[in-house]
Amino acid sequence: MKHVWIDVDPGHDDATAILLALHSPNIILLGVSTVHGNTTSDCTMRNAARCLHAFGASSRYPDIRVYPGSPKPLLRPAKHDPEIHGVDGLGGVEGLPDSDNPEVVRWLAKDADGEHIRALEGMVRAVKQTWNRGAGQKTTIISSGPMTNVGLLVAAYPDLLVAVEEFVFMGGGVGLGNRSAVAEYNILCDPHAAQIVLDAPVKKTMIPINVTHTAIVTRAIHAQLLSPSTPVPDLSAPLPKAATNLRHTLSTLIGFFADAYKSTFGFNDGPPLHDALTVAYVSMPELFKGTRYRVDIELTGTHASGETVVDVWNYQACGEAGWGPGQKNCVVAQSVDLDGFFAFFHDCIRRCDTLSPLNSLVF
Numbered sequence: 001m002k003h004v005w006i007d008v009d010p011g012h013d014d015a016t017a018i019l020l021a022l023h024s025p026n027i028i029l030l031g032v033s034t035v036h037g038n039t040t041s042d043c044t045m046r047n048a049a050r051c052l053h054a055f056g057a058s059s060r061y062p063d064i065r066v067y068p069g070s071p072k073p074l075l076r077p078a079k080h081d082p083e084i085h086g087v088d089g090l091g092g093v094e095g096l097p098d099s100d101n102p103e104v105v106r107w108l109a110k111d112a113d114g115e116h117i118r119a120l121e122g123m124v125r126a127v128k129q130t131w132n133r134g135a136g137q138k139t140t141i142i143s144s145g146p147m148t149n150v151g152l153l154v155a156a157y158p159d160l161l162v163a164v165e166e167f168v169f170m171g172g173g174v175g176l177g178n179r180s181a182v183a184e185y186n187i188l189c190d191p192h193a194a195q196i197v198l199d200a201p202v203k204k205t206m207i208p209i210n211v212t213h214t215a216i217v218t219r220a221i222h223a224q225l226l227s228p229s230t231p232v233p234d235l236s237a238p239l240p241k242a243a244t245n246l247r248h249t250l251s252t253l254i255g256f257f258a259d260a261y262k263s264t265f266g267f268n269d270g271p272p273l274h275d276a277l278t279v280a281y282v283s284m285p286e287l288f289k290g291t292r293y294r295v296d297i298e299l300t301g302t303h304a305s306g307e308t309v310v311d312v313w314n315y316q317a318c319g320e321a322g323w324g325p326g327q328k329n330c331v332v333a334q335s336v337d338l339d340g341f342f343a344f345f346h347d348c349i350r351r352c353d354t355l356s357p358l359n360s361l362v363f
Contacts, residue, residue: 003028003130003137009037009145010047012257013275018051020279023351030126033067033119036078037145039089041071046099047089049107056355065109069119069149073190084260092256095249119149131163138165144275151193154200166203170278172308173209183306191306195297201324205331212274246356287337294318295330
């Protein structure tokens with residue numbers, strides 16, 4: 001059983017990562033922090049709270065909360081991606097409650113004065129309590145957005161890293177990018193924070209776009225999401241009607257994301273579920289194959305800023321005794337068992353479907 005903190009920037013695929021983290025049988029979710037990235041930090045905070053409510057968090061984790069984090073990268077100006085995710089980060093998604101709904105607002109962490117408790121404070125408190133001075137468990141920290149919050153944790157609390165089992169992040173690519181010729185979006189947004197995390201003396205696992213681009217929600221998978229009991233339609237047949245309100249909401253999420261990926265990147269078979277793979281890795285690492293490399297971030301290049309430089313040919317003389325500077329510091333995922341991943345995905349949706357408050361509403 002893994003104790004997990006998840007740091008997100010919802011974002012359509014981040015929303016699926018939240019669902020999986022809530023309903024994976026192998027994960028104990030400690031809390032959720034949010035960061036700038038796919039949209040503004042205010043929107044990512046509210047989107048995460050909307051997801052916790054919609055995905056039935058109150059039944060499994062009534063005490064977890066959303067902790068808003070950094071509104072901008074460490075050094076660079078903030079950037080967002082409305083072309084892919086819409087202005088508010090969850091463009092086109094139907095059925096989620098409004099961000100000012102009391103059932104949403106209750107998930108936002110507040111102090112005694114009614115002020116937001118920030119991401120760094122929330123993470124530190126959760127990691128310390130879980131570790132309990134060595135008498136408890138280590139925490140796995142998942143990042144599915146820019147790593148600003150996680151980088152701040154590493155920089156400000158080096159003595160707490162003994163309580164961190166692993167940093168797992170969706171980001172980077174081996175020889176390719178998606179928001180520049182060579183840079184993946186999450187790393188491009190805050191490359192300096194990513195380098196801080198990569199230099200931490202803790203195991204890291206990178207789920208790059210080389211792998212996430214294979215996890216496509218095809219028409220057959222979309223149909224099964226909508227109605228698990230309906231035979232998979234042929235390509236010319238319409239998708240089945242959603243069996244529940246939750247499944248309708250998830251279908252609209254996938255549909256908007258699919259249209260964005262088709263128009264922007266030419267993905268004709270469906271959208272990739274990038275961020276969901278981080279949770280799948282933590283819950284079921286046996287689904288993945290990976291190789292340990294030295295990974296660094298290009299911070300100053302004119303054309304390659306934000307590139308994940310993966311030393312696949314071992315040009316650097318790096319050891320494997322630790323995970324920090326001078327070491328092979330990161331396991332880079334090479335492939336994922338797609339049948340196993342989507343079985344896990346559908347199973348978590350099934351669990352969520354029994355608990356989601358959306359299913360008691362009339363759309």
